[in-house]
Every structure is written in C-alpha cells, then in structure tokens.
Amino acid sequence: MKVLTVSDGVVHGVREDRSGAALVARCEAEGWTVVETAVTADGVDAVAEAIRALADGFHGLVVTTGGTGFGPRDQTPEGTLAVLDRQAPGLAEAMRLVNPLGRLSRGVAGTCGTSLVLNTPGSSKGCVECLGAVVDVVPHAVRLLVDNADPHPSGEGSGAGA
DSSP: OEEEEEOHHHHTTSSOOHHHHHHHHHHHHTTOOOOEEEEEOSSHHHHHHHHHHHHTTOOEEEEEESOOSSSTTOOHHHHHHTTOSEEOHHHHHHHHTTSGGGGGOOOOEEEETTEEEEEEOSSHHHHHHHHHHHTTTHHHHHHHTTOTTSOOOTTTTOSTTO
C-alpha cells in the first residue's frame, strides 16, 4: 500500500506529517506492507499528479490524508476525481459514518488502474478511523481489481433480486 499526505504545511516544512505516520502505523498493524509514502501540496493538479504517479503500474491501496474539508485549498476530492476510472461511493460513505465530523468530509473513493484510492481527512485520528471503517473489505476490493474470478465472501450477493 501507499500513503499520500496532501498538505501545503508539510510540503513547506512548517508542519509535521502526523496523519501520514498514523496511517502507516495503522496499516502495518493490519499486516499490510507500506511500500511508499509521499507528500504533495494542496490543489487539484498537484493531487491528481501525485495520485497518478503512485497508482501507475501499482496493484494495491493508495490512501490520501488531508484536503477533504471546506478550506479554499482543500481540493483533494477534485484532484482524485480527475484520475479515477470508477468511483466507489459505498467506501466513501462508510468512512463518513465513523463519527459526526465525518459528515463534513468531502472525500471520495474509487479505482485508478489497478489501485484502490481512498481519501481520508488530515487529522491523525480521523484518517485512522476512516480507514478502519473499510479495512475489512479493502483486501477483497483490491483483489477484484485484477482477478474478477475472486470468490465473493459467503453470504454476499445472494439476496433476493441479486
């Protein structure tokens, strides 16, 4: 997996990357290998370029932290949407439900090539909580990006009208 911190302050060295470090620790606690971390400035083009670079030729999870709020430079969702092939609104919605402040997140989720991209908030607590909301389905989702023959977990997709 890869972690992208979106923050003008971190890029310019005036702020510590606490949320990126928190995501790395959470993922390693899951037993996932973090193969790359990166930092980019806020803004649509910077975010789109950074995600595209991280996802290029990569099969796995790319999690962003930061830039999902209402500030004028909070444009991570717009930059992410510029590079997504398909959106995964169920993942974004699940992440928003972890606490009341989640309703203020504009984060999106989706696929970019064979990468699953998730936007999380810039707070170290919020990003870990949001990832925790979907950590149980992420491995299955990533497998499906390459091998659609992956069997569905038992009990899913067998309801009426399916």
